Structure formats: structure tokens, C-alpha cells
Amino acid sequence: MSNEEGTVGSSVGATRRSPRQGAGGSPVGSTLSIVLAVVAVIAGFLILRNLTADDSSSAGGSSTPVVTDVQPTTTFDVGITTTIAVAPTTTAPLVTEGATVVVANANTVGGSAGRMSESLADVGYNMGSPVNGTVTIDESLVYYDPTNTAALGVAESLARSLGGVVVDVLPTPPPVESGSLDGAGVLLMLGNDEADKTLESLAQQAAAETTQGLSTAPPVAGGE
Numbered sequence: 054m055s056n057e058e059g060t061v062g063s064s065v066g067a068t069r070r071s072p073r074q075g076a077g078g079s080p081v082g083s084t085l086s087i088v089l090a091v092v093a094v095i096a097g098f099l100i101l102r103n104l105t106a107d108d109s110s111s112a113g114g115s116s117t118p119v120v121t122d123v124q125p126t127t128t129f130d131v132g133i134t135t136t137i138a139v140a141p142t143t144t145a146p147l148v149t150e151g152a153t154v155v156v157a158n159a160n161t162v163g164g165s166a167g168r169m170s171e172s173l174a175d176v177g178y179n180m181g182s183p184v185n186g187t188v189t190i191d192e193s194l195v196y197y198d199p200t201n202t203a204a205l206g207v208a209e210s211l212a213r214s215l216g217g218v219v220v221d222v223l224p225t226p227p228p229v230e231s232g233s234l235d236g237a238g239v240l241l242m243l244g245n246d247e248a249d250k251t252l253e254s255l256a257q258q259a260a261a262e263t264t265q266g267l268s269t270a271p272p273v274a275g276g277e
Contacts, residue, residue: 147176147177147210147213147214148203148206148207148209148210149176149177149178149179149207149210150179150203150207151201151202151203151204151206151207151238152179152197152198152201152203152204152206152207152208152237152238152239153179153180153181153236153237153238153239154170154173154178154179154180154181154207154211154237154239154240154241155180155181155182155183155184155229155234155237155239155240155241156169156170156173156180156183156184156241156243157183157184157185157186157228157229157240157241157242157243158183158184158185158186158243159186159188159189159190159193159194159228159242159243159244160189160190160243160244160245160247160248161189161245161248162245162248162249165243165248165249166183166184166185166243167183168249169183169241169243169247169248170182170183172251172252173211173214173241173252176214176252178207178211178214181234181235181237184229184230184231185229185230186228186229186230186242186243187228187229187230188228188242189244189245190242190244190245191244191245191246192218192219192244192246192247193215193218193241193242193243193244193246193247194218194219194221194241194242194244195208195211195212195215195218195219195220195221195239195240195241195242196208196220196221196222196223196224196227196239196240196241196242197220197221197222197223197238197239197240198223198234198237198238198239199222199223201238203238204238204239205220207238207239208220208239211239211241214252214255214256215241215247215252215255216247216255216256216258216259217259218247223240227240228242
């Protein structure tokens with residue numbers, strides 16, 4: 054019986070197959086496990102790198118830029134000189150037609166009304182005969198007849214020709230010795246300040262007074 058057992062044991066041992074070995078003598082299973090482990094490590098590294106790249110692009114690359122309202126910038130060249138043309142001051146033309154002008158002597162200089170009548174005729178006014186006024190005044194006055202539609206324009210122009218005098222409505226009766234202007238629409242009461250002065254000198258005097266008034270500094274409040 055022991056022989057049978059020994060025979061049987063020998064047979065079993067003889068039929069048992071040895072594990073497969075690789076070229077270097079190592080088992081094939083161990084080599085395969087190492088290869089799979091290396092592949093897994095490489096695959097994990099690649100997956101991790103892709104995830105990191107996606108996170109970076111999501112954080113910075115996918116945001117939409119905000120466009121603000123940018124105003125245009127104007128640049129001035131300081132080396133260029135700009136000349137601004139100033140329109141000259143124009144004076145309205147004199148109105149000399151439509152009403153007759155009568156000069157009344159309202160001053161102490163004899164014959165001054167006649168001489169002023171001649172000066173006004175030279176610049177285009179329609180002149181009546183000079184007369185004497187019933188009063189004596191220092192500053193001249195110009196009256197106009199409101200029933201004559203053209204008289205006001207002529208009276209205002211006459212006041213400008215004299216350097217700027219007061220214009221008013223003609224009283225009734227007119228302040229002249231005859232009490233009538235014989236249809237004239239404008240009456241100049243020639244006072245002492247304008248008697249025997251030319252129109253040019255009166256204009257220069259008015260300009261000087263205007264300049265002096267503009268250059269005079271106003272008084273300081275609280276000053277002595």
C-alpha cells in the first residue's frame with residue numbers, strides 16, 4: 054500500500070506544471086502587474102493635468118471683458134496760434150427823412166440856433182427856420198410830435214448827432230415865441246452846453262465822457 058501511495062504521489066508531482074517565466078526568469082504575472090501600474094500612473098497624471106488646465110481656462114479665459122464708455126480725448130497743439138475774428142461794432146444809420154427839424158435858441162449865445170441849423174442840414178436833416186425859445190436851459194432837449202409817425206426816429210437820430218441828449222414828447226403849446234412849429238415834427242431846444250459847438254466836437258465830448266465813466270472805479274463799500 055505504501056508503494057501505491059508512493060506511486061500515486063510521484064504521479065501527482067510529475068503532472069504539476071511549473072509557472073511561466075519571462076525572458077529574464079521572472080514570472081509573467083509580476084511583469085504584467087508592473088506594466089499595468091505604470092500605465093495607471095501615466096493615465097492619472099494626464100487626467101490631473103487636463104483638469105488643472107480646464108480650471109485655469111475657466112477662471113481666466115472664459116470671462117467676458119467689460120467695455121466701458123470711453124470718451125474721445127481732444128488734444129490741443131500749443132504751437133498753433135488761433136486768431137478769432139471780432140465783428141466790428143456797427144452804428145445804426147441816421148434817420149433824417151420824414152420830419153422837419155426846428156432849432157430854438159434856448160441859450161445865451163445869440164445866433165447859435167441858426168448856425169446849428171446849418172450844421173444839421175449839412176448831414177442830411179430837413180431843417181425849418183430857427184426860432185427863439187421861451188426858456189433858457191443848460192442841457193439841450195429834443196422834442197418830437199407823436200402824431201407824426203416818423204418824428205420819433207428823426208428825434209432819436211438828432212439826439213445821437215448832438216452826442217446824446219434827452220428825447221421827449223413835444224409839449225402843447227411848443228416852448229417857442231410863436232407858439233407853433235408850422236408843421237415841423239421835431240424841435241431842438243439848444244441849451245448853453247451845446248451852443249456854438251460843432252457836431253464833431255459834441256461827438257468827441259460824448260465819447261470822452263463815456264470812456265471816463267467806464268474807467269472810473271466804483272466806490273468801495275465801507276470806504277471813506
